Amino acid sequence: MTVHFPFQNSYSALPDSFFARVAPTPxxxxRLIKLNRPLALQLGLDPDLLETPEGAAILAGKTVPEGADPIAMAYAGHQFGHFVPQLGDGRAILLGEVIDRDGVRRDIQLKGSGPTPFSRRGDGRAALGPVLREYIVSEAMFALGIPTTRSLAAVFTGEHVIRETALPGAVLTRVAASHIRVGTFQFFAARRDTEAVRRLADHVIVRHYPELRDLERPYHALLAGVVARQAELVARWLLVGFIHGVMNTDNSSISGETIDYGPCAFMDAYNPSQVFSSIDEMGRYAYANQPRIAQWNLTRLAECLLPLFSDEQEKAVAEAQDILGAFSDQFSAAYQAGLRRKVGLFTERDGDEALIQDLLDAMAKNQADFTLTFRKLGDAAVDDSADARAQFMEPAAFDEWAGRWRARIALDSQSATERQAAMHAVNPMFIPRNHRVEAVIQAAANDDNYAPFEELVKVLAKPFDDQPAYAAYADPPLPDQRVLQTFCGT
Structure with a gap:
């Protein structure tokens, strides 16, 4: 049998200025490294066929499947605050779109599939390490319940790519609700092509916000919808200690998904100023800066939409500012509600925010592990001897706070076991710790050993389960295992 993709492409039906038609480079x-079989089934694909040599050839870009309409999407973007009028898919090619089993349209894109007109003298290829990193982290984010692009497959190309040295080459098959970004709107706004901005906005509304189509002011509602999704998304990042690392506008998805896992990382010890990305020298995209940057990116989107709001500039700006002004409250509401769940509060009372902030301050001062502190706090809800305090350099700091916490949770009616279950449902035991991800990459790149990769992916698929057999995966790094910098891999 032949591998069949039920493509129903819509983006490639837009005007030619939206993309460049280009085929993957064979x-x-x-050789298939990993196929995400559950995701393949969700997309209406046959995983058995995808695991054949024919399937691997498609997933590596060596063969273009029937019905595909390969394109590299055009977009611009602010990179670390500096505007670049033309970026685009420089090492990714969108094969096409399918309708999944839930009726959702999904992009299927090959990342590392060769040069495109947007490659800017790059080779268009991807090294094995960044491909494995994106597979691991994007699927971990999915298991954590955070909106994200996903990874259908990782394929070894049988070739090397040249970075600082020769590295094994690979291709990632990425699945997304779409790959439309704030930077996609900026591409046309920078060219003063208002009709293209309108065409793009109409496409986004039909695809991602269909409930807005018949409203009197659909473009205002579109901006409001994107603002709401981004506020919720970034709140969820902070609640699991995730740092995107490169929140440029070309990495800001209109659909509200996490996209582009380059120098991303999860915190070990809690530090609001934490930066891992090697290219973020000024800390622009530090952990605690992410809400502010998200609002900054949304402001850039609003600027693109102004001509669709009103012919009167001052009126359009005022309307956009009013919509953007909702971000802070929406983010704060999502973040504070998430924090209350993390510490086991079922009701909202005066003093809750201060109580939780006191915990975060103590965690920062005592270099407490972000993930394990909250996880062990769930155990402390049923057992006073639970080792949440062991995460603190000065356990007395936790003891003082815990006394006030116990007095507060006593005001809610839930039992201790109910509270523990609720807290464990939102506080993961397992995250993609940086030292674990790096160890997996080294085993694959240096020894062609993918067993550690398979095991890590397996553990991260159930982040909220205790999994005693894999308890070591929850451990923070030892001092000599700490990863201080992450890299984008381009």
Whole structure:
């Protein structure tokens, strides 16, 4: 049988200025590293066929499947605050779109599939390490319940790519609600192509916000919808200690998904100023800065939409500012509600925010592990001897706070076991710790050993379960295991 993709493409039906038609560059000897079988089934694909040599050839870009309409999407973007009028898919090619089993339209994109007109003298390829990192982290984010692009497959190309040295090459098959970004709107706004901005906005509304189509002011509602989704998304990032690392506007998805896992990382010890990205030298995208940057990116989107709001500039600006002004309250509401769940509060009372902030301050001062502090706090809800305090350099700091916490939770009617279950449902035991991800990459790149990768992916698929057999995966790094910098891999 032949591998069949039920493509129903819509973005490639837009005007030619939206993309460049370009086929993937064939690779020498594709070999499947990992296929996400549950995701394949969700997309209406046959995983058994995708695991054949024919399937690997498609997932590596060596063969273009029937019905595909390969394109590289055009977009611009602010990169670390500096505007670049043309970026685009420089090493990714959108094969096409399918309708999944829930009726949702999903992009299927090959990342690392060769040069495009947007490559800017790059080779368009991806090294094995960044491909494995994105597979691991994007699927971990999905398991954590955070909106995200997903990974359908990782394929070894049988070739090397040249970065600082020769590295094994690979291709990631990425699945997304769409790959439309704030930077996509900026591409046309920078060219003063208002009709293209309108066409793009109409496409986004039909695809992602269909409930807005018949409203009197659909473009205002579109901005409001994107603001709401981004506020919720970034709140969820902070609640699991995730740092995107490169929140440029071309990495800000209109659908509200996490996209582009380059120098991303999860915190070990809680530090609001934490930066891992090697290219974020000024800390622009530090952990605690992410809400502010998200609002800054949304302001850039609003600027693109102004001509669709009103012919009167001052009126359009005022209307946009009013919509953007909702971000702070929406983010704060989502973040504070999430924090209350993390510490086991079922009701909202005066003093809750201060109580939780006191915990965060103590965690920062005592270099407490972000993930394990909250996880062990769930155990402390049923057992006073639980080792949440062991996360603190000065356990007395936790003891003082815990006394006030116990007095507060006593005001709610839930039992201790109910509270523990609720807290464990939102506080993961397992995250993609940086030292674990790096160890997996080194085993694959240096020894062609993918067993550690398979095991890590398996553990991270159930982040809220205790999994005693894999308890070591919850441990923070030892001092000599700490990863201080992450890299984008381009």
């Amino acid at each position: 690779v020498a000897a594709p």
